[in-house]
Amino acid sequence: MSSTDSSNQPFEIKVVNRGKTYLCDQGESLLSGMEQKSADCINVGCRGGGCGMCKIRIIKGRFTSKRMSKAHVSPEEAEKGYALACRTFPSENMVIESDHFQIDEAVELGTS
Amino acid sequence: MKKGVMRPGHIQIRVLDMAEALEHYRDLIGLIETHKDSQGRVYLKGWTEVDKFSVVLREADEPGMDFVGYKVLNNQVLEKLEQELIAFGCNVEAIPAGELDGCGRRVRFDSPTGHMFEIYAEKEQTGKWGVSNVNPEAFPRDLKGMKATRFDHCLLYGPNIAGTIQLFTEVLGFDIAEQVLDGEGTRLAGFLTAGMKAHDVAFIEHPELGKFHHSSFFLETWEDVLRAADLISMTDTSLDIGPTRHGLTHGKTIYFFDPSGNRTEVFCGGDYHYPDHEPVTWTADELGKAIFYHDRVLNERFLSAVT
Ligand code: FES
Ligand SMILES: [Fe+2]
Secondary structure, three states, X not given: OOHHHHOOOOEEEEEHHHOEEEEEOOOOOHHHXXXXXXXXXXXXXXXXXXXXXXXXXXXXXXXXXXOOOOOOOOHHHHHOOEEEHHHEEEOOOEEEEOOOOOOOOXXXXXXX | OOOOEEEEEEEEEEEOOHHXXXXXXXXXXXXXXXXXXXXXXXXXXXOOOOEOOOEEEEEOXXXXXXXXXXXXXXXXXXXXXXXXXXXXXOOEEEEOOOOOOOEOOEEEEOOOOOOOEEEEOOEOEOOOOOOOOOOOOOOXXXXXOOOOOEEEEEEEEEOOHHHHHHHHHHHOOOEEEEEEEOOOOOEEEEEEEOOOEOOOEEEEEOOOOOEEEXXXXXXXXXXXXXXXXXXXXXXXXXXXXXXXXXOOOOOEEXXXXXXXXXXXXXXXXXXXXXXXXXXXXXXXXXXXXXXOOOOOOOOHHHHHOOO
């Protein structure tokens, strides 16, 4: 554990694309921490790592994460810093970018 | 039931963590855990259901629905419909008896919306859980959580619902009980029934293939729906919306999410449908009221959060 974990100070989360910063309590996911502060700078969907609505890109900061849908964050995307805010738990102050959810339009219609 | 399809039989749902999923489906919704198979899939059912299971949970990397299955009257019906599905142009796969423990041969087929469906004729019947079939008591006394009585229906999102609705009505004999039409008369949503219920499956037009909006479980009363809302708060479960009423089907409802982000509904009430009934129509300009009769506005999450 690093020194940042030893106090109960909340972590400062800067959401650059929305120009907002909120304080995320320790032990909360980036998304639930934001909801608790009514900060409204990451879209809220299922809160369970399934729907992808809370997709973000992590620019800076250490974190731990819980299993999340591969349909929304592939291993290659995870390498590049993409994550689901509802499954990401900050370990220090972080800088992130929200609004990375997009619907993949069907390429092919009809029974194949 | 015109073509011999009786009712929804089972749904297989993918979850990210089985232990967490069981806290949701078994301990919170109150389904009965009936079996675990050699692949680690867990089988559950509502206490009033006579078959051995209706919900199968499978741990996977990506939440969503693997397939939903409908029970048909007998094996002759199964064979006849299998041929008709092939003639319709579906990719059809025969799943041998026992692939799901306790279930007979299944016929699996794809659909224009990208969902996988199944029909089957036989499944082990263990009877209602906790009550006898002779001089039955009103209910078993040791039910958990919301005490859901049965798996009722699912709502699926995908492109070309016209194609899948044609498959369900023409080949499987479902009726359109309710629908949403836009100004040009294009169907944006269809609620389909194999029997008298307001819906056994529903489809909403959406650009992505094969998306799962929710599975739904039946409760008896509005009081039960309010108690479900209390339990959602007590367990700090992710709430979507409700308690409220739908305009479509007029069911009284609440929506929430399982720990993997799959949406769940519990509801009571709702309209009924006979084969001679015209479909009930909601117009797209009243879509808010059609979906949420009290709020009369849609929330973005209800439209976009699918697995
Ligand atoms: S809110 Fe659905 S994946 Fe995070
Ligand atoms: Fe529903």
